[in-house]
Amino acid sequence: VRRRDVLLAAGLAAALPLRSALADGERLRLLLAGLLGERAPREGRVVIDIPEVAENGATVPIEVTVASPMTEADHVRELHLLAERNPSPEVAVYRFTPRSGRAFVATRIRLAESQRVHALAIMSDGTPFAASREVQVTVNGCGG
């Protein structure tokens, strides 16, 4: 297990001050700082379904579900998918409304190499929840 993975697993925000450990993940760090500010994401609620081994990094199926009543007062506002070792860590941002019914997405993403994929949900009151999964990639997915 790489040192960076341990840090990220310990909590995305907790890893932010440790700049040296994330030297090659500067964009991810800045991105998370912008999204989270001073808040540390909580564990739970976010479930990522992604293969542990992806033969083709060009198209890796992923499903994310966030547990939420999805009411006007309490719903998932945003879900960010991040791939920490891609040329650019942003994958997609999904914006839900109470009329979404569920906070669920299924899609296919590119992974440049084996890495940890993060899902960060921001609730309607601003509370962040995060989860991550390690994916082994056999053939890289950015055609570079």
Place this chain on the structure above:
Amino acid sequence: MTTIQRRLRVPATAVQGEVIEIRTLIAHPMETGLRHDEDGRPVPEHIIRRFVCHYDAEVVFSADWHPAVSAYPYLAFTTVATETGVITVAWHDDDGSVHTESATITVT
């Protein structure tokens, strides 16, 4: 403007209040800007930047995409069947075009 093939799958009927799944697909290359052609020239980035789903006049779900979304992007999500109406999805291409697809849902 070339027409890009796309698919929108919405249940034809639903019971009011039911959470329905919407499945979408568009035949778009999602060029990352990192690839080179046969002659070694870089292929410029060309992607769908934004995805929006309207249920009649209201936005019920939207997304911002980056080059890490795979080519021929597939996206499934849900919405609450509120009333008989039209569900429209729009893919906003960074070449300025907007590709749309609509389906009618009958809610009882």
